[in-house]
């Protein structure tokens with residue numbers, strides 16, 4: 085119970101931090117503009133002539149590639165730059181609680197950004213008869229995807245007090261996680277390697293595991309993939325923070 | 332309340348803290364002195380559980396900081412060096428957050444914040460964002476944060492750094508007042524501060540404790556402590572020197588000034604002979620010789636002289 089109230093206090097502070105600066109609002113606007121642009125222009129939403137959000141969700145791995153690290157890069161680097169990490173970790177709070185609290189706050193913020201795309205869902209319902217179950221699983225997958233990127237960014241931001249570096253490293257890791265299962269890349273890879281190797285590499289990709297959600301298929305293995313990616317990255321964040329303190 | 336034993340911290344090959352032991356009881360105010368880079372902050376960071384020691388044990392209120400960090404941390408209020416604070420929060424929001432992490436809720440939390448704001452004179456910046464505060468106010472906000480839960484153990488790294496003289500005075504009084512009910516450790520580079528508020532002083536140099544005692548005990552270590560200082564008119568310095576050297580309780584003498592018939596001279600006590608009163612002997616001698624005494628007093632010894640005498644040799648040798 086105590087652990088939970090500590091986490092809650094940290095979540096509240098972090099979220100408050102987002103909304104006292106104009107950056108949060110700028111981010112939300114950029115996010116909505118970009119989703120709109122990708123969905124309706126690049127994704128040719130109307131030309132498809134089908135009542136689904138495929139053109140909306142397809143772009144999320146690429147959209148999040150920059151937007152999620154932008155949200156998460158300050159998570160720990162700012163704390164280290166300001167020295168407030170010394171304050172936070174000498175409070176009666178465990179490293180684990182601090183870590184989860186900060187992560188949850190940013191995740192909630194991203195979920196809020198995603199929730200604000202509801203007009204897109206309303207539009208398809210107005211225009212046709214989409215399968216709302218599929219739309220729902222698409223949103224679930226998208227939230228998990230954002231969480232995975234965010235956990236990775238949390239890890240890179242613990243590595244350095246420089247936000248720019250933490251951003252770049254996070255983008256690179258996330259890019260790798262996309263490309264490992266991105267069709268043009270897997271196609272290229274299959275020319276050199278056996279199908280088993282290609283599948284193995286693709287198993288590490290967010291693309292492979294996000295795909296099912298877009299089709300309305302909730303596979304336990306996909307959920308386990310995202311959950312363990314987040315768990316691993318957050319665990320590593322904890323290890324990095326501990327090792328910094330040990331000097 | 333605080334027991335530290337054989338504390339060692341190595342950063343790579345470098346020993347920042349080298350086998351430090353001390354204890355602080357409730358009602359004590361312990362001052363940490365030492366040159367830059369001596370290891371004061373590093374020691375405090377280990378006591379508060381921010382960094383783990385390379386070896387040694389730390390107990391706060393009976394709880395091992397390494398094995399049971401949470402109960403130990405609950406007892407501690409900590410002001411880190413440079414008083415960090417969340418730049419984007421208001422003073423009110425920041426203190427409120429600190430109170431919440433300290434387990435204070437509802438009315439208790441509000442009154443804790445009110446009390447801290449009052450104690451640290453933050454009323455007129457209460458709703459200002461920390462980023463825009465002046466250095467002194469930022470420091471006071473950090474101080475308020477450390478006091479928010481009225482902790483039994485208070486650890487402050489340079490609490491008066493950046494404060495104006497009035498605020499320095501207020502903070503010293505505050506520390507002194509709280510000192511009777513808490514165990515307090517603070518570091519400083521201001522020696523008068525130590526004399527004003529500490530019941531005990533530890534001087535750290537290059538990771539080791541080089542002196543540990545009350546401010547008076549430390550002052551007694553100054554070379555001129557207990558010396559008789561006198562100003563005499565109309566007697567030649569040589570005659571004074573000779574007469575003073577004849578006193579059994581005096582070790583040697585030193586002429587400090589000799590012009591226009593006025594001589595200032597110091598007689599050092601013979602420290603091998605305990606319990607003798609040099610000043611009384613000098614006064615008797617002066618009366619006997621009918622010297623025209625302008626001034627006669629016992630010198631106290633100054634903390635800055637002791638500090639220099641203890642820590643300077645190392646600084647000169649270089650790091």
Ligand SMILES: Nc1ncnc2c1ncn2[C@@H]1O[C@H](COP(=O)(O)OP(=O)(O)OP(=O)(O)O)[C@@H](O)[C@H]1O
Pocket residue numbers: 331342347365366367368369370371372373374
């Ligand atoms: N994280 C670290 N990594 C490497 N060395 C460190 C680290 N922190 C401190 N040191 C070194 O340990 C030594 C002690 O530093 P510390 O900050 O404890 O000194 P201090 O007594 O507080 O000095 P000051 O009066 O300047 O505040 C210094 O030589 C410092 O360079």
Ligand SMILES: [Mg+2]
Pocket residue numbers: 371372373412488
């Ligand atoms: Mg220091």
